[in-house]
Amino acid sequence: MSALSPGSTIGILGSGQLGRMLALAAARLGLKCHIYADEPGPALDVACATTIAPYDDEKALANFAASVGVATYEFENIPVGTVAFLAKRIPVRPGAKALACTQDRLSEKRLARELGAMTADFGSVDSLAELDERIIQIGVPAILKTRRFGYDGKGQAKILTAGDAKAAWAAMRDQPSILEKFVPFQREVSVIAVRSAEGAFAAYDVSENDHRDHILHTATVPSRLGAEVANAAVRTTRGLAEALDYVGVLAVEFFALDYNGRTVLYVNETAPRVHNSGHWTIDACPVSQFENHIRAVAGWPIGSTTRHSDAVMTNLIGKDANTWSKLAAEPAACVHLYGKHEARAGRKMGHVTRLTPKPGAGS
Amino acid sequence: MSALSPGSTIGILGSGQLGRMLALAAARLGLKCHIYADEPGPALDVACATTIAPYDDEKALANFAASVGVATYEFENIPVGTVAFLAKRIPVRPGAKALACTQDRLSEKRLARELGAMTADFGSVDSLAELDERIIQIGVPAILKTRRFGYDGKGQAKILTAGDAKAAWAAMRDQPSILEKFVPFQREVSVIAVRSAEGAFAAYDVSENDHRDHILHTATVPSRLGAEVANAAVRTTRGLAEALDYVGVLAVEFFALDYNGRTVLYVNETAPRVHNSGHWTIDACPVSQFENHIRAVAGWPIGSTTRHSDAVMTNLIGKDANTWSKLAAEPAACVHLYGKHEARAGRKMGHVTRLTPKPGAGS
Numbered sequence: 065m066s067a068l069s070p071g072s073t074i075g076i077l078g079s080g081q082l083g084r085m086l087a088l089a090a091a092r093l094g095l096k097c098h099i100y101a102d103e104p105g106p107a108l109d110v111a112c113a114t115t116i117a118p119y120d121d122e123k124a125l126a127n128f129a130a131s132v133g134v135a136t137y138e139f140e141n142i143p144v145g146t147v148a149f150l151a152k153r154i155p156v157r158p159g160a161k162a163l164a165c166t167q168d169r170l171s172e173k174r175l176a177r178e179l180g181a182m183t184a185d186f187g188s189v190d191s192l193a194e195l196d197e198r199i200i201q202i203g204v205p206a207i208l209k210t211r212r213f214g215y216d217g218k219g220q221a222k223i224l225t226a227g228d229a230k231a232a233w234a235a236m237r238d239q240p241s242i243l244e245k246f247v248p249f250q251r252e253v254s255v256i257a258v259r260s261a262e263g264a265f266a267a268y269d270v271s272e273n274d275h276r277d278h279i280l281h282t283a284t285v286p287s288r289l290g291a292e293v294a295n296a297a298v299r300t301t302r303g304l305a306e307a308l309d310y311v312g313v314l315a316v317e318f319f320a321l322d323y324n325g326r327t328v329l330y331v332n333e334t335a336p337r338v339h340n341s342g343h344w345t346i347d348a349c350p351v352s353q354f355e356n357h358i359r360a361v362a363g364w365p366i367g368s369t370t371r372h373s374d375a376v377m378t379n380l381i382g383k384d385a386n387t388w389s390k391l392a393a394e395p396a397a398c399v400h401l402y403g404k405h406e407a408r409a410g411r412k413m414g415h416v417t418r419l420t421p422k423p424g425a426g427s
Numbered sequence: 428m429s430a431l432s433p434g435s436t437i438g439i440l441g442s443g444q445l446g447r448m449l450a451l452a453a454a455r456l457g458l459k460c461h462i463y464a465d466e467p468g469p470a471l472d473v474a475c476a477t478t479i480a481p482y483d484d485e486k487a488l489a490n491f492a493a494s495v496g497v498a499t500y501e502f503e504n505i506p507v508g509t510v511a512f513l514a515k516r517i518p519v520r521p522g523a524k525a526l527a528c529t530q531d532r533l534s535e536k537r538l539a540r541e542l543g544a545m546t547a548d549f550g551s552v553d554s555l556a557e558l559d560e561r562i563i564q565i566g567v568p569a570i571l572k573t574r575r576f577g578y579d580g581k582g583q584a585k586i587l588t589a590g591d592a593k594a595a596w597a598a599m600r601d602q603p604s605i606l607e608k609f610v611p612f613q614r615e616v617s618v619i620a621v622r623s624a625e626g627a628f629a630a631y632d633v634s635e636n637d638h639r640d641h642i643l644h645t646a647t648v649p650s651r652l653g654a655e656v657a658n659a660a661v662r663t664t665r666g667l668a669e670a671l672d673y674v675g676v677l678a679v680e681f682f683a684l685d686y687n688g689r690t691v692l693y694v695n696e697t698a699p700r701v702h703n704s705g706h707w708t709i710d711a712c713p714v715s716q717f718e719n720h721i722r723a724v725a726g727w728p729i730g731s732t733t734r735h736s737d738a739v740m741t742n743l744i745g746k747d748a749n750t751w752s753k754l755a756a757e758p759a760a761c762v763h764l765y766g767k768h769e770a771r772a773g774r775k776m777g778h779v780t781r782l783t784p785k786p787g788a789g790s
Contacts, residue, residue: 084454091447091766092762093755093763093764094764094765096766110451350710350760350782367758372735372784388432388457395731395733398713399455400456401456402457414457421735
């Protein structure tokens with residue numbers, strides 16, 4: 065596929081805030097978006113065309129494919145079958161290989177290990193008996209997670225003693241699962257990177273992430289990682305992107321653990337999409353993660369991933385967004401609201417990025 | 428009117444690139460836009476609702492008014508009657524007073540003079556006989572301009588000698604006109620400022636503007652004006668905004684003339700809207716001129732007008748936009764394309780802003 069000209073249409077699966085910010089970034093480049101989703105969401109307000117239909121509606125998918133030059137997605141939990149159906153008609157980026165691997169915590173961790181990266185000890189769990197075995201092998205504390213469809217701490221159960229096994233397994237509802245040994249990390253960081261169809265690769269500065277109630281609370285750049293460790297995180301991300309023939313923006317979350325004065329990185333999770341911990345790039349970089357994802361899937365050159373300011377991104381969860389007028393009055397705050405109607409608890413309603421000059425910057 | 432809550436709809440008259448960038452800025456804040464225009468344009472692609480109807484279609488205007496919380500406009504050449512009709516139903520910002528004054532080069536210049544600012548010598552011209560008189564009073568070289576509906580050099584004729592008068596007047600096609608003495612300026616600069624409904628005022632750094640074929644070519648910040656002169660330009664802009672009870676973003680263009688080592692400013696033109704010479708604020712400021720206009724008309728607090736980077740904005744006119752893939756490959760270039768189909772000569776197709784760190788900034 066050659067580069068999509070301005071005026072062309074990109075198809076996006078998913079109607080959430082990530083799709084919305086992708087569509088806004090596409091508009092900046094003169095590209096149109098067609099949003100396809102199984103339910104309405106905030107992306108529809110800024111899209112040129114929209115389709116609301118189930119992800120297995122072949123007629124709707126075929127029409128969607130006929131209307132776009134390339135398709136991408138804003139979340140990894142779309143059925144692989146949907147992507148396979150579309151991929152017979154148009155390029156889908158990132159491709160089925162990247163999606164299949166990153167949808168499954170087990171294959172994701174195996175790939176990281178194959179590439180020489182560290183991960184928490186892990187093992188697959190398909191029954192209570194197998195869970196008992198894994199607990200014996202791996203030890204406690206550990207976390208049992210469904211292999212698929214988990215996000216923001218959903219589909220997870222802590223196992224502090226062997227006695228927790230039964231309840232944890234029940235919480236998985238018989239879904240194929242993975243037991244991961246708890247990593248006593250000092251901090252969580254992530255790399256947001258982009259890879260073009262031609263294999264060009266670039267990464268934004270590593271962000272340091274703070275979670276509350278299993279939901280990202282803040283992402284801060286620069287992180288407190290040393291340059292060498294940060295470079296290692298980017299190298300691991302690049303290895304994953306190349307192994308997955310990845311095209312688009314990829315996010316890799318790491319645990320950072322202090323070990324005898326050395327910082328050790330463990331790959332935690334890989335997301336085949338733009339990521340909440342990269343929202344600061346909208347305001348602190350010439351080209352945001354959203355624009356770079358659009359550029360990559362459209363076959364355009366990758367844009368700069370440099371950063372002109374230090375930044376702290378804070379999520380606005382549920383009722384946090386009710387403080388919008390106070391936030392709007394704060395001088396250095398860049399306010400982003402996603403246009404969601406109902407401020408339900410735990411719902412990502414917006415975010416605010418606070419910029420400060422980089423050390424040594426002029427006034 | 429109290430502040431419009433996120434989720435509310437702002438009406439925008441005009442469907443061009445300024446309306447498009449206003450709608451994108453509104454989306455960032457969770458606000459929706461309804462575009463009303465007498466012909467389709469690039470703003471429609473990113474709007475939640477659209478109406479294409481003549482500006483005097485009272486039924487369409489009434490429906491539009493009923494669907495929005497406040498209305499604004501992206502160009503000053505809309506009929507004052509349209510604004511008056513809407514203003515009986517909803518707030519229109521900026522108001523009819525600002526629109527009426529800035530639509531007319533004569534009243535615009537008179538106001539500037541009343542406020543103590545310098546302008547080129549000028550006089551009204553309604554006939555060829557009157558033009559001859561004005562030429563005698565004011566002298567040549569001078570420029571004859573229609574009082575209304577001119578932009579990008581349209582509706583203008585140079586008068587170098589008295590012999591040019593007849594042809595110049597013929598070019599005005601009997602429209603009420605104004606003769607302005609030519610100002611031998613060294614540079615053109617502009618102030619982009621914002622005023623809230625409560626009277627709060629803020630200005631972006633003065634930009635230095637370079638024109639080609641009467642169309643803005645580049646806008647550069649910082650300008651080469653000294654701080655004192657730049658402050659004077661901002662003071663004049665504030666005076667105009669206050670005299671016009673202005674709400675929203677206002678652009679004032681100045682000629683800067685070196686006079687015995689002193690820089691003298693002449694008010695050239697006032698635009699009651701976001702302005703091409705402020706497009707650099709999208710990439711070089713936490714809050715762009717577009718967002719600040721939306722904030723002001725929505726009754727929100729004004730956002731920061733500080734600048735984190737130096738910037739040069741270059742317009743992409745006509746076929747310039749065909750270089751998009753080369754521009755996209757340039758590391759520090761922020762590319763903006765407006766989604767216009769046809770790259771006609773003289774048509775504003777997009778712009779590119781090149782950022783550099785402010786002197787003394789860290790790497």
